[in-house]
Amino acid sequence: MELSAIIEAISSWAASEPRIYALIIGLIGAAVISGVINIVAMYVVWLERKVLGDIQARYGPNRVGSRWGILQLVADAIKLFTKEDSIPRDADKPIYVWAPIVASMTTMLVAAALPFGAVNIGGKEYPLVVANMDLSALYVEAALSVMTISVFMAGFSSNNKYSLMGAFRGMARMIAYEVPMGVCVISVAIMAHSLNLVEIVQSQTLWYAFAQPLGFIVFTVALITDLGRIPFDQSEAEEEIIAGYTTEYGGIRWGLLYFQEYICMFLGSIMLVLLFLGGWNGPNIPFLTPIAPMIWFFMKVLIVLVFLIWTRGSLLRYRIDQVTDLGWKWMLPLSIVNLAWAVVVGLYFA
Amino acid sequence: MGISDVIPIPAVVDDELEKWTIYGRPLSDVWFTTTEKIHQIIEMGPIKNVLNWGRKNSLWFLMQPMGCCGVEMLVFGCPHYDCDRFGIIPRSTPRQADVMIISGYVTRKYLPAIKNLWEQMLEPKWCLAIGECAISGGPFFDSYNIIQNTGDYFPIDVFVPGCPPRPEQFIKGFVELQEKIKQRKDTRGY
């Protein structure tokens, strides 16, 4: 039996029993994703340490796991997850305990709706997505903002002045940038005539980074802000407020928050690739036709990741009032201009 | 930590749970165990080797420059010496640090603060005394304001002599500590 025939059979069954099919795929996907994504996060951290090392004329980790230090993050994870568990005496315990869990749940929620590339079987592309919703772009955007809540939970419950400061800064910053980010997503949706991420990718014969460059820039800046990376890492500015909202967290709880940040970075890069850089679209690669979309997709994601790391190695940090200034006075108007542009162009081509 | 700390459940249920036992031990002891207890359980087994491997390759130290050695500590993290090769990186909050470097003179005024930092660090944790001042008071041994032997106040694993020690000696000190952890001879290891 041909592979395409099997897929054909599965699809027809899926069409007849959509609920059971969704349940099965959902369960399998959730299991795979929650396992894989943590490992990916570890390797994003590893990538960051190596690339930063390279930028700074250092080696970076190279003692465990061959000369590339590929097991460094395994060692870190073992250490973090076997450290003493501590809750500050005066902390708000339930919230303190739940903050890292909410954070990792959020990342899982986001991951569920994001297509992780596609496979090309028999000339037809099958996107690898756990929950292919009609509104997935909006849903991902909304789920990402739940992160703010976990940051605030962590900062508020620690009963620590630095944490509180970090939480407030995080809130102020994320509110300022969540709006332009949402507007950019809408502009993309207008041009693609769909809020479904898979359809957005499929509609990108011309990358939206070129079709709406303004939106691309605003979205990238807002994304870096959302991820809390330099130059927008005021919520954990080491030199001002120790470690920001994670000051009182240590061991496994901090480990969750830490990895969650990098999972977010990975998912954020995927989001950027899907919305603006043509997702898995790319010329066919001979002999590797089935996984060619995957190769293109992850190559783009990797480039975005390295770009994010590069900014960290070479930029300074804004002050919090300058960040909110930039957000409300520049990013929001620009995103609205972009929205207008998208409406005009979208209507014209439609 | 009991379950009621995590999820607010009626006290009656909590009381009921208190009565349950597993293998003759209270349920809360076995079920809601902390990582500390897990450590105790696996203390003797070969899995300890795996844990120690992880710990020795991920020694994050508390960024706390104190004296002359503090400058060398800074350089120790930079190119030419690059502590990141060994998985050693500086952290600025004691909650996330594993190693405290006492890099200079501990004075009467600073001792309570530094002790507080040490107590805020999570187990397992280690302490390095770097430089003569941290070991014995160094050139300031007879000062009225110096706490002479930090060894009397902190369980120090490795002493690194020098005034100040070169960054290479910092690396050497950390490598000694790694060896000690591997051989389970460190003072604080579970």
Place this chain on the structure above:
Amino acid sequence: MPSASDILSALQSAFPGSIQESRVESDSRLWVTVDQKKLLEIAKFLRDKQGFDHYSGSAGVDRMADNLMEVVEIMASYANHNIVVMIKVKTPRDAPSVPSLVPLFWNANWYERESWEMFGINFEGHPELYPLLLGDDLVGAWPWRKDFKGYPDTTTGKRTVERVDASGLTSYRIGLTDEQVDSGQIPQRIEYPTFREREEAHIESESEMILHLGPQHAIVPGPFLLDVLVDGERIKKAFLDVGYIHKGIEKIMENRTYLQGIVYTDRMCYLASISNNEAYCGAVERLLGVTPPERAQYIRVIAAELSRIQSHLLGTGEFLTLLGSATYSPFQYMIIDREDVISLLESITGARITHTFVRFGGVRNDLPDGFAEQARKVMKMVREKTMEYKDLIAADPIYRKRMDGIGVISPQDARDLGLCGPPLRASDTPYDMRREDPILAYPDLDFKVISRKEGDSAARVDVRLDEILESVYIIEQCLDQIPEGPVQEKLPKKIKPEPGEAYYRTEDPRGEMGFYVVSDGSDKPYRVKVRGPFYATFQTFTPLLEGVYLADVVAIAGSMDACTSEVDR
């Protein structure tokens, strides 16, 4: 331009009978002993009429044999002339009390607090006579008096009593015995509000809180406590608590021979060891009446300028990490350059940061073979790289946004606050000890004193980077001009200067470093007073940080290039 004797005659005619003793050491040094009742008036006269607008510090001296306490006030001028006047006041030892100069010079505050806690000299009219360097347990013991019992402390066991309270926290009782702690008798020598009480008195509403930046914090290069009273992100008031690494170097140096003292000057500010060596040795040389041979002078200049380069590189780099994070790459590049400079210094002195290189009447050893070529190579590299850094920060929009117009100090304010070094020169005041005091080979060398008009944080960093270029230029000149000859004057093995006193200033990377050494004719100095540059700059944090954003604390405090060890000594 007036000379020291002109100032003396002006003083004598203005205050007949109040000038008890006087000595004109040179054209630029005047020593006078004045009646303590007239001190304020004389200081006011000097400030307003004679142009002594720079209060440079004060030192207490315990003259136990005469049953007297002395306070030496050091006054100089920023721009009017290069005379330093040392005003001495004598006061009975059993109830020492002199008028405070705080009403005239804002920056007298810390110097007088230090003299009070160390000698028990009361300063009448001082607004806040609280301990500065000492912990609360030692206040009242007056540790720098000659009859202080606690020094030398040669006990080898634990010096504290440890008690664990019910919540598991350890508390320490220092300087007490077990019995005293158990019986609950904790002797309180002097009543005063503690630091915590003083700062908490400023909290006015619920929305304000005190944020502690230190003693362990990423912003501090050594332990000090910078408490800021914040309302949201805005700072209402800043408080400083120092002395976390107070080692009592001045006391220790009184109990070591002159030669042994050099070792302690190294460890006072480990980024400027050579300048500290230089200042101490220069003061002792003045007491001995020797001048180092010419070659040694050039070698000292080379070493001092190398030391300045490495300190500025580290200072600038560290500052950039405060604005960004430790992952900011240019910081790492600066450390790479600094390592080359350090290797050069190491090849001369044999140590990376604590050199102990300068000797009385010369230097320890000559330059190594092939030094000149190596030095020229490294200097060329440092110059190129520094130009690159200047371009980098000039073009970085985030840097400009964070730094331009932040922490502006006007020239007048800078003088009133008693700043020195790069922060002062950034405020349009070209005041440099290398110019003021003709020491070593500096008069033969061509260099300009860098200054900037803006007076903001960016200007302070610019001054440092430009000074690196200037130092490179000085070193290249030295390499060209250095004469052959001996590097060490013949001196007896055991150094015993005649009784007397000397004050010597050098330009430290952080500013004006002065050593005041008193000799009583024995082989140990009777009193050594360090006038540290950062001590003067450090005081100014409190007024400068008022009303700024929390994030600007790093931009302002970092641009001062802190060295805690030298403040605490």
